[in-house]
Amino acid sequence: MKESIDLTSKLMAQGYRLTPQRMMVLSAIQKSDNHISAEEIYAQVVAGYPCVNISTVYRTLELLKRLDLVTETDLGGGRVRYHPADKGHHHHLVCQECGRIIDLGETVLASLGNRLHREYGFRADLKHLAIFGRCADCQG
Amino acid sequence: MKESIDLTSKLMAQGYRLTPQRMMVLSAIQKSDNHISAEEIYAQVVAGYPCVNISTVYRTLELLKRLDLVTETDLGGGRVRYHPADKGHHHHLVCQECGRIIDLGETVLASLGNRLHREYGFRADLKHLAIFGRCADCQG
């Protein structure tokens, strides 16, 4: 696994350690092919290492987020989900009627990002964004 | 106050009642000129009517939201704020460095909304949206 070497150096460079807990959180995220919630990560970690605390999972997620190893998507109503950063960015259209989630290519919001930068000098973090509304099937 | 007559009929039309609690929640939102949190609404309501419960405030907010009397903006990290619907829609650029909130005109996202509808058949609810990133002063 060259990922973990890469990861170790990334952590070391900033004075952090690669603990078993952190490895397991990261591997849980890598294993899941779509977005995963903190609870689900916790469940997976506990399965292989029972004495970990949920707050450690949250703290690890925050750290990985800061290091740009995972990105977080707020799907509203307190449901936050995580995704490995190296699997590409994308956005979500969340239907508030049927709960369906439509993936949106990274490029769709690029022009918005440019405009915000031009007009407001604002560097928008458009890695993962959720936009709420109603999908084609739920209108009327 | 012709608002409350309007409100009463709006509620009645769907089988709801206009209770003192609901009036106070709505008036607290109307009084505040910018966005207000649920806690702040609760504090104002309790000041004039001490035996109201915080969960009633949340339930009322949900109802008013459904009736399009207030809109809600999720400023991330569980901080949700409310705003009367009749005072116009707008969006927010939230600086994650200094916490500054820049207001964005309603029109800036109109073209995005159109595009989502054209390409995905998705009716985006772009009444209040928060976009995270870094403001001009906090870059570098």
Add this chain to the structure above:
DNA sequence: GTGGAGTCTGCAAGTATTCGCAGTTACGAT
């Protein structure tokens, strides 16, 4: 190998919000 500084973790308490329940209240029908 000893000591110290700093990181990391588990625990328990706190925050913001939601939910189920049971009692109260209002309104329409009789």
Add this chain to the structure above:
DNA sequence: ATCGTAACTGCGAATACTTGCAGACTCCAC
């Protein structure tokens, strides 16, 4: 007037997450 149904409320518990604290571990210098 009174009865039934449905809305509404307060309460307390649950959820999802965050935070402060104290102890444990690691790395580095000596």
